[in-house]
Each structure stands twice: as C-alpha cells, then as structure tokens.
Amino acid sequence: xxxxxxxxxxxxxxxxxxxxxxxxxxxxxxxxxxxxxxxxxxxxxxxxxxxxxxxxxxxxxxxxxxxxxxxxxxxxxxxxxxxxxxxxxxxxxxxxxxxxxxxxxxxxxxxxxxxxxxxxxxxxxxxxxxxxxxxxxxxxxxxxxxxxxxxxxxxxxxxxxxxxxx
Numbered sequence: 022x023x024x025x026x027x028x029x030x031x032x033x034x035x036x037x038x039x040x041x042x043x044x045x046x047x048x049x050x051x052x053x054x055x056x057x058x059x060x061x062x063x064x065x066x067x068x069x070x071x072x073x074x075x076x077x078x079x080x081x082x083x084x085x086x087x088x089x090x091x092x093x094x095x096x097x098x099x100x101x102x103x104x105x106x107x108x109x110x111x112x113x114x115x116x117x118x119x120x121x122x123x124x125x126x127x128x129x130x131x132x133x134x135x136x137x138x139x140x141x142x143x144x145x146x147x148x149x150x151x152x153x154x155x156x157x158x159x160x161x162x163x164x165x166x167x168x169x170x171x172x173x174x175x176x177x178x179x180x181x182x183x184x185x186x187x
Contacts, residue, residue: 099115102115128157131156143171
C-alpha cells in the first residue's frame with residue numbers, strides 16, 4: 022500500500038534514531054475523518070511507536086486547495102482525540118482550532134495540567150527540572166525548557182515590493 026513506506030519510516034525514526042518524533046494528522050472532512058480510521062491509526066501508533074509519541078489532530082481549512090471541502094469541525098478533532106486517548110496514547114492534541122483542553126498537556130499519572138495552550142498562546146506551565154510534573158514528579162515525555170518561551174502568535178509585516186526586488 023502507499024501508506025507502508027510512511028509507516029516504515031515512522032518505525033525507523035522511533036527505533037533507530039535519536040530524533041524526537043511527533044505525528045501530525047491533518048483531518049479532512051469526508052477524506053480521513055471516520056471513527057474507523059481514527060481507531061486503526063491510534064491502535065497502530067500505540068502498538069508500533071508507543072503511547073508516549075505525541076499525536077496532533079490538525080484542522081483542515083479550505084484556504085488554498087480542496088476549496089470544495091468544509092473546514093474540519095472542532096467536534097471531529099475532539100472525537101479523534103478521545104479515541105486516541107482511549108487507546109492509551111498519553112499526549113494527544115487538537116490543533117488549528119481554539120481548544121485549550123485539547124491543545125494542552127496533562128500529566129499521565131495525576132492528570133493535572135502541565136502545559137496550557139490555546140492555539141499559539143501558552144498559559145500555565147507546570148513542568149520542573151525540564152520534564153517533571155510539578156505535582157507528582159512523573160516524567161513527561163518530550164524536550165522542554167525549564168521556563169516556557171514567549172513566542173506566541175506573531176504577525177510579521179511583509180512588503181511585496183521588497184520581495185519583488187529579490
């Protein structure tokens with residue numbers, strides 16, 4: 022199948038390299054948003070990559086191509102996240118939508134909020150020693166700084182006249 026090389030590459034990255042691996046799945050209405058697909062995908066991830074690999078369900082927006090498709094509903098992303106969590110995945114997120122609960126990181130041991138996110142904005146940050154839960158000291162998988170960054174959502178002005186000169 023066309024998916025086999027992708028799956029093989031994910032397993033290779035996870036098992037043969039020291040690269041931090043996260044997966045993003047662009048959820049497109051009518052294309053890859055069935056419960057069956059979410060179940061199969063998340064079962065495969067749990068079995069082949071482990072429950073600590075972060076999985077991001079990202080909303081599709083018809084801004085450039087596939088203009089006939091509607092944007093992904095937040096409910097579809099929430100449903101996908103719930104299915105993934107039910108399969109044992111610990112770090113599952115919704116993206117490209119405002120969803121503080123779905124975009125935030127929670128301790129897999131005590132369930133307390135570790136990193137609060139709303140789109141590109143950070144709120145609470147409860148990791149200590151780079152990756153431990155402040156409340157129960159459980160290790161949170163990932164690569165983190167001791168203090169959160171402050172990049173957030175930024176608008177950078179671009180002048181087309183400057184681009185045309187290059």
